Amino acid sequence: MTPEQLKLLRKQLRQQRRSLALRTRQQAGRKVSQHLRRQAVLHQARHIGIYLSAFSEVPTQSIINLGLKLHKKIYLPQIRNFDQKLRWVRINRQQWQNRRFSSHKLGMHEPRQRGISVNRLDLLIMPLLAFDRHGSRVGMGGGYYDRTLWKKHKAYRLGLAYEFQQAEQLDRKPWDQPLDAVLTPSGLISFTSQKSFYKT
Numbered sequence: 048m049t050p051e052q053l054k055l056l057r058k059q060l061r062q063q064r065r066s067l068a069l070r071t072r073q074q075a076g077r078k079v080s081q082h083l084r085r086q087a088v089l090h091q092a093r094h095i096g097i098y099l100s101a102f103s104e105v106p107t108q109s110i111i112n113l114g115l116k117l118h119k120k121i122y123l124p125q126i127r128n129f130d131q132k133l134r135w136v137r138i139n140r141q142q143w144q145n146r147r148f149s150s151h152k153l154g155m156h157e158p159r160q161r162g163i164s165v166n167r168l169d170l171l172i173m174p175l176l177a178f179d180r181h182g183s184r185v186g187m188g189g190g191y192y193d194r195t196l197w198k199k200h201k202a203y204r205l206g207l208a209y210e211f212q213q214a215e216q217l218d219r220k221p222w223d224q225p226l227d228a229v230l231t232p233s234g235l236i237s238f239t240s241q242k243s244f245y246k247t
């Protein structure tokens with residue numbers, strides 16, 4: 048795939064996501080949460096990193112609510128200025144209800160408090176624009192997740208996406224960080240065996 052083709056793919060998928068009705072998106076958020084509820088990875092995890100949905104992504108509200116209800120420790124991403132890596136800010140039930148987040152210039156919201164390193168997370172629920180059947184991932188193009196996951200981590204990497212975000216075949220760049228599974232409103236697509244959870 049040439050850089051131009053990749054750019055076009057990103058543009059098309061962004062448009063397609065934006066064209067979804069609000070109801071369809073909300074339903075997708077509830078469905079992925081219902082599927083996740085039946086997955087061992089959720090119940091085994093204690094520290095869960097998850098994005099704050101923006102850009103018409105699969106909404107994460109239902110999963111965050113579920114996690115808090117199950118007494119999981121929930122962390123939201125924050126871009127650290129000096130190295131442009133993601134740090135993880137824990138939110139409790141009250142902070143989540145208050146929704147006191149800052150607007151980031153890239154268009155999403157971020158918590159303000161100091162975050163921790165990705166090393167501490169057991170499960171990382173990631174946004175994406177495209178994925179393929181090998182678990183390759185294309186994001187919004189900032190490389191934030193790639194930079195953050197560059198070193199080996201124990202976190203199980205779960206992408207959230209609509210079905211149409213599955214692409215035929217994506218080239219994997221040397222820095223691209225593959226996914227362990229993707230959750231769509233139809234269910235879980237796994238690329239690695241569950242045994243790899245709690246990788247050492």
Ligand SMILES: Nc1nc2c(c(=O)[nH]1)N(C=O)[C@@H](CNc1ccc(C(=O)N[C@@H](CCC(=O)O)C(=O)O)cc1)CN2
Binds near residue numbers: 104124155189
């Ligand atoms: N919800 C969410 N948070 C996230 C990410 C994400 O993909 N989704 N990121 C994953 O890495 C990081 C932010 N990455 C981004 C990279 C590029 C653009 C971007 O190109 N923004 C456009 C406006 C996009 C639009 O409105 O559709 C712009 O600034 O012009 C945005 C975010 C960290 N937080």
Ligand SMILES: Nc1ncnc2c1ncn2[C@@H]1O[C@H](COP(=O)(O)OP(=O)(O)OP(=O)(O)O)[C@@H](O)[C@H]1O
Binds near residue numbers: 184193222223
């Ligand atoms: N480990 C890394 N160290 C330094 N730069 C990196 C690293 N990983 C990615 N980058 C930079 O980030 C840029 C964007 O990467 P890429 O197009 O793969 O982003 P993406 O996966 O789509 O975005 P995101 O991870 O933010 O969702 C690359 O051109 C590369 O220069």
